[in-house]
Amino acid sequence: MLSLDGKVIVQRTVWQDDIGFLAVRNPQRSQALRRQGEFALGRTTIDLMFHDEDRALLARPLYAFLTVAPRSERWPAPRPVWFELTQDGDLQMFSLPDAPKLDRLRKHPRASVVVAAPPGEPEHWVSVEGSVTLRDEGGAELAARLAERYYDMSDPSHQKLVDEWCAGGVIRIVVHPEVVNRYSA
Structure with missing residues (x-):
């Protein structure tokens, strides 16, 4: 049993x-x-961790606010990031390889992510805390996929920026939910 x-x-x-x-x-x-x-x-984990309304919120092109362990002399400072919810119930986002947050995630592989409905809509947010895995593979594909979700890719400057990201290497950040909190009005 x-x-x-x-x-x-x-x-x-x-x-x-x-x-x-x-x-x-x-x-x-x-x-x-x-x-x-x-x-x-x-x-699946996604069924166990997220309610239907959570998955609907997380499927929208909203900014997530990623918080990682700060440098010793600083307070935690959330950063807006693009993200997607995977079939396994993880949240994934990407970063350029020289971003300071990656050094801190290597030292302390834990993070929190908050996604909220925009002003003018009923209040709804989802907060996720969990362990983090950094992956070299799949970063460029994720960046291109998220760019389609968040950018108007008919704009040549957007395509140029995504091409530069992918050429320079992109690290995939995967947050494995351990705690999920939510509020929905």
Whole structure:
């Protein structure tokens, strides 16, 4: 038996005359346990972590505000970024390889991301905290895909900028949600 509520995973095993229990706090922090829970429940992480209205908000071309560990003499300072929600329920964005945030993410691979509905709409926001993976592969493709979502690519200056990003190398930042908070009016 396996149950997953986003905070605890409990597995009961019966072997001959013994019954064993395993309880793990915050199973979403372990990719292997996340996948085991998804398989057992027939649900994906995206279904477990995000509500329908969250996924609708995250599918829109809104800015996300990414916060990483600051340098020692500074306070955390969110940065607006383009992003997309993956099929696995992760949030991904990209950065140029010389960006200071990448050094801080290598040292402290955790981040938070906030996405909010714009003014004039009912209040709705989603906040995600989680571990981060930096990937060299897929960055250029992600940058080009997000440029299509956020830019008017018929403008030659936009295409030139995206080409420059991709030629210089682009790092993909993947945030694996561990905690999701939300508000919807």
